[in-house]
Amino acid sequence: xxxxxxxxxxxxxxxxxxxxxxxxxxxxxxxxxxxxxxxxxxxxxxxxxxxxxxxxxxxxxxxxxxxxxxxxxxxxxxxxxxxxxxxxxxxxxxxxxxxxxxxxxxxxxxxxxxxxxxxxxxxxxxxxxxxxxxxxxxxxxxxxxxxxxxxxxxxxxxxxxxxxxxxxxxxxxxxxxxxxxxxxxxxxxxxxxxxxxxxxxxxxxxxxxxxxxxxxxxxxxxxxxxxxxxxxxxxxxxxxxxxxxxxxxxxxxxxxxxxxxxxxxxxxxxxxxxxxxxxxxxxxxxxxxxxxxxx
Amino acid sequence: xxxxxxxxxxxxxxxxxxxxxxxxxxxxxxxxxxxxxxxxxxxxxxxxxxxxxxxxxxxxxxxxxxxxxxxxxxxxxxxxxxxxxxxxxxxxxxxxxxxxxxxxxxxxxxxxxxxxxxxxxxxxxxxxxxxxxxxxxxxxxxxxxxxxxxxxxxxxxxxxxxxxxxxxxxxxxxxxxxxxxxxxxxxxxxxxxxxxxxxxxxxxxxxxxxxxxxxxxxxxxxxxxxxxxxxxxxxxxxxxxxxxxxxxxxxxxxxxxxxxxxxxxxxxxxxxxxxxxxxxxxxxxxxxxxxxxxxxxxxxxxxxxxxxxxxxxxxxxxxxxxxx
Amino acid sequence: xxxxxxxxxxxxxxxxxxxxxxxxxxxxxxxxxxxxxxxxxxxxxxxxxxxxxxxxxxxxxxxxxxxxxxxxxxxxxxxxxxxxxxxxxxxxxxxxxxxxxxxxxxxxxxxxxxxxxxxxxxxxxxxxxxxxxxxxxxxxxxxxxxxxxxxxxxxxxxxxxxxxxxxxxxxxxxxxxxxxxxxxxxxxxxxxxxxxxxxxxxxxxxxxxxxxxxxxxxxxxxxxxxxxxxxxxxxxxxxxxxxxxxxxxxxxxxxx
Numbered sequence: 001x002x003x004x005x006x007x008x009x010x011x012x013x014x015x016x017x018x019x020x021x022x023x024x025x026x027x028x029x030x031x032x033x034x035x036x037x038x039x040x041x042x043x044x045x046x047x048x049x050x051x052x053x054x055x056x057x058x059x060x061x062x063x064x065x066x067x068x069x070x071x072x073x074x075x076x077x078x079x080x081x082x083x084x085x086x087x088x089x090x091x092x093x094x095x096x097x098x099x100x101x102x103x104x105x106x107x108x109x110x111x112x113x114x115x116x117x118x119x120x121x122x123x124x125x126x127x128x129x130x131x132x133x134x135x136x137x138x139x140x141x142x143x144x145x146x147x148x149x150x151x152x153x154x155x156x157x158x159x160x161x162x163x164x165x166x167x168x169x170x171x172x173x174x175x176x177x178x179x180x181x182x183x184x185x186x187x188x189x190x191x192x193x194x195x196x197x198x199x200x201x202x203x204x205x206x207x208x209x210x211x212x213x214x215x216x217x218x219x220x221x222x223x224x225x226x227x228x229x230x231x232x233x234x235x236x237x238x239x240x241x242x243x244x245x246x247x248x249x250x251x252x253x254x255x256x257x258x259x260x261x262x263x264x265x266x267x268x269x270x271x272x273x274x275x276x277x278x279x280x281x282x283x284x285x286x287x288x289x290x291x292x293x294x295x
Numbered sequence: 296x297x298x299x300x301x302x303x304x305x306x307x308x309x310x311x312x313x314x315x316x317x318x319x320x321x322x323x324x325x326x327x328x329x330x331x332x333x334x335x336x337x338x339x340x341x342x343x344x345x346x347x348x349x350x351x352x353x354x355x356x357x358x359x360x361x362x363x364x365x366x367x368x369x370x371x372x373x374x375x376x377x378x379x380x381x382x383x384x385x386x387x388x389x390x391x392x393x394x395x396x397x398x399x400x401x402x403x404x405x406x407x408x409x410x411x412x413x414x415x416x417x418x419x420x421x422x423x424x425x426x427x428x429x430x431x432x433x434x435x436x437x438x439x440x441x442x443x444x445x446x447x448x449x450x451x452x453x454x455x456x457x458x459x460x461x462x463x464x465x466x467x468x469x470x471x472x473x474x475x476x477x478x479x480x481x482x483x484x485x486x487x488x489x490x491x492x493x494x495x496x497x498x499x500x501x502x503x504x505x506x507x508x509x510x511x512x513x514x515x516x517x518x519x520x521x522x523x524x525x526x527x528x529x530x531x532x533x534x535x536x537x538x539x540x541x542x543x544x545x546x547x548x549x550x551x552x553x554x555x556x557x558x559x560x561x562x563x564x565x566x567x568x569x570x571x572x573x574x575x576x577x578x579x580x581x582x583x584x585x586x587x588x589x590x591x592x593x594x595x596x597x598x599x600x601x602x603x604x605x606x607x608x609x610x611x612x613x614x615x616x617x618x619x
Numbered sequence: 620x621x622x623x624x625x626x627x628x629x630x631x632x633x634x635x636x637x638x639x640x641x642x643x644x645x646x647x648x649x650x651x652x653x654x655x656x657x658x659x660x661x662x663x664x665x666x667x668x669x670x671x672x673x674x675x676x677x678x679x680x681x682x683x684x685x686x687x688x689x690x691x692x693x694x695x696x697x698x699x700x701x702x703x704x705x706x707x708x709x710x711x712x713x714x715x716x717x718x719x720x721x722x723x724x725x726x727x728x729x730x731x732x733x734x735x736x737x738x739x740x741x742x743x744x745x746x747x748x749x750x751x752x753x754x755x756x757x758x759x760x761x762x763x764x765x766x767x768x769x770x771x772x773x774x775x776x777x778x779x780x781x782x783x784x785x786x787x788x789x790x791x792x793x794x795x796x797x798x799x800x801x802x803x804x805x806x807x808x809x810x811x812x813x814x815x816x817x818x819x820x821x822x823x824x825x826x827x828x829x830x831x832x833x834x835x836x837x838x839x840x841x842x843x844x845x846x847x848x849x850x851x852x853x854x855x856x857x858x859x860x861x862x863x864x865x866x867x868x869x870x871x872x873x874x875x
Contacts (some may be wrong), residue, residue, distance in 0.1 A: 037413070039412075085594065089593060089597075092594075093597075094408040094409060095353065096593045098408075098409065098412045099593045100594065102542060102545065103586045103588070103590040103593065106582050106585060106586040107587055107590065110579045110580065110582030110586060113579035114579050114580065221420075221538050225413070225417055232413075267428045268424065268428065270420065271421050271424045274420055274421045275421070277413065278402075278403070278414055278417060281403075281406055281413070282403070282405070282406075472736040475736050476736050478735075479734075479735030479742060479746070480724075480728055480731075480745065480746070481731060483722045484722065486711060486713050486722075487725075489713060490709075490714065493673070493705070495722075496692075496693040496694050496697075497693060497697065497703050497704075497705070498697055498702065498785060498789050499694045499702075499789055512732070
């Protein structure tokens with residue numbers, strides 16, 4: 001692989017990794033606050049792309065309000081998921097919650113297939129399609145939008161968690177749930193907020209990603225898995241670690257495909273991420289078990 | 296006394312059910328449902344495996360379709376491409392799937408709950424990708440056709456009528472074996488692991504080993520079902536073994552009642568009826584309904600629809616008996 | 620009588636930087652009732668978990684008779700003859716009372732998947748023996764009339780007895796009881812004391828961690844006191860109660 005190619009793969013890895021990072025952030029926030037893994041997390045990326053496509057292309061709403069509205073609808077769906085499915089299942093075991101969120105995942109996916117059909121959907125790019133030359137590589141302008149949006153969203157989330165009352169309360173729930181309840185933080189409202197934020201993160205990712213990578217009703221599972229990998233690299237506790245995890249995964253995946261050797265060909269791109277998943281889980285398994293025992 | 300009355304009733308019910316099953320494929324009875332029943336039998340076998348793993352042992356697998364698929368593809372490739380006897384192919388498939396599950400299980404059963412669920416989901420996806428990509432063996436996304444039927448001596452299972460009996464012979468054997476296991480020392484060990492893994496270890500149960508063993512058994516069930524599927528359909532393609540297929544197994548197990556062996560038939564029957572009889576023209580709505588079912592059953596009757604109906608029925612009966 | 624059944628030397632456990640147990644030497648003599656006491660956070664539960672094999676030892680040695688327990692998984696320790704109960708009981712909530720105890724017979728039976736799947740004669744034979752043994756332990760703890768009830772339908776006192784019966788069904792030589800008296804009323808505590816004495820009469824060595832001082836003082840022949848992860852005293856109940864360091868350790872803590 002030449003240096004130019006390397007830069008090219010690096011950039012495409014950063015772009016993909018940004019999306020994984022946003023999904024991973026969603027997993028992390030929900031898990032930190034509620035100890036639930038939301039298996040429907042990837043569906044919000046799908047919804048973000050599909051909704052913005054409909055509002056922007058079909059309904060003719062200008063781009064920015066269209067995306068804003070899509071995110072809002074996704075947030076509403078995320079909130080409903082929590083209120084109707086998660087909160088009704090009191091005393092539910094971890095296994096029940098897994099099955100419930102899996103149910104939600106295929107429910108959303110099935111409805112999406114009915115509304116948008118089973119073919120790929122590609123919304124127009126935000127600005128120009130002429131590639132920008134950079135260090136011998138070419139960058140699609142939409143890739144810059146993706147990376148930039150992820151950066152901005154991450155910073156806003158960080159500021160929100162660190163400097164607002166609500167954000168601090170959310171953090172408190174993640175670190176000391178019992179104590180947070182004792183000092184009067186409404187832990188259920190916080191759980192609802194976590195699901196809403198996670199839905200928003202996914203939908204934003206979906207909306208900026210779709211013009212570059214296409215979108216379809218069935219992309220949710222794979223993106224969910226990859227976001228989970230991102231979050232598990234970060235140990236499900238730190239949002240920043242989830243972002244780093246996502247970017248790392250994107251880059252590893254892209255470069256492994258670039259090497260184009262043995263199993264590392266583009267047709268096995270998704271399998272590479274899944275291998276990373278298994279390796280990360282197994283390496284961390286001892287630590288995870290210990291944490292569960294003490295925590 | 297009461298126990299004897301109960302067991303007499305059980306014999307009558309079992310005899311009637313057997314007669315029903317034997318007569319079902321005849322045209323003057325319910326012959327038009329023969330091929331539906333074949334699918335129910337095959338799906339029941341996969342579901343029972345997950346019930347043992349998830350319902351009794353408490354370990355999630357979101358990748359059972361992978362084992363089903365390996366069974367189907369190994370049978371298909373060996374018998375069609377290499378001309379090996381289909382029965383031998385089936386045995387080799389089951390052995391290979393079991394070995395694969397053993398190696399995987401040895402690695403991943405250090406994980407619990409959410410992590411285990413994701414690991415098995417990922418595993419299922421990897422296997423699915425392999426089915427799609429290794430075109431020179433599997434025929435790629437289009438799959439492969441022309442898989443031979445099973446045969447014994449001079450008799451070939453080339454009609455749905457005959458394959459119905461073949462499939463249900465296997466299905467009932469799997470159900471019986473599973474029931475025997477559940478009601479044994481091994482079954483108690485599995486339930487103990489579900490109840491509390493720490494407590495199970497404390498009384499000398501090697502939890503990891505039992506988890507791996509039951510995982511292997513569930514994989515072997517799925518593999519046999521896959522082989523039967525391949526030799527029934529005579530063509531296979533990856534779409535039967537993807538993520539949704541694995542979720543379908545969960546749906547069938549959940550409807551049947553996770554910790555219920557015979558409920559698996561009920562779960563498989565419900566799903567197959569929906570899929571092949573009622574929803575044929577509905578497109579993707581079946582997935583919506585399965586998603587809804589998963590959520591509703593887990594929220595309102597986590598023990599499963601079949602088990603819930605059964606206990607309501609039994610309570611009614613007890614109340615009736617209590618009244619003179 | 621004076622033979623050691625369990626012995627630890629320099630036993631230590633650290634969690635990250637936190638030292639929970641620091642170079643503890645102790646000897647439990649066969650056929651006795653020995654108690655480990657100490658204020659909260661003294662390392663009692665950590666000691667138990669190390670003996671039971673819940674997590675690995677950081678440093679030091681544990682020997683059961685002449686076998687080193689280091690690196691031995693929990694289930695093998697049970698097969699060897701060590702069993703423990705839990706502070707939070709941990710009954711199998713998906714089983715009846717009798718089935719809970721039958722499950723305890725696991726290490727004393729051997730038929731496996733194949734025998735079970737095909738209902739071979741060995742399975743039948745062992746099942747009968749298991750049921751018989753389980754009934755024996757059920758009656759020992761006085762729960763004979765509750766055999767077919769769900770385990771969690773029992774009141775807490777009886778749940779704790781059931782947990783002990785389940786442990787006894789593994790036919791141990793040494794039983795570790797983790798706060799068996801916690802949450803029990805006076806009457807239940809008396810029943811518990813009687814049961815523990817009966818266990819000793821069966822020739823089983825008892826090691827218990829307990830907060831309830833009257834219970835400990837009435838039962839234990841030998842008392843080991845831990846504080847901040849270290850052994851600070853041991854002796855008979857009377858000796859320990861007079862020990863200045865023990866009194867100092869409990870200062871600021873209410874002595875129950």
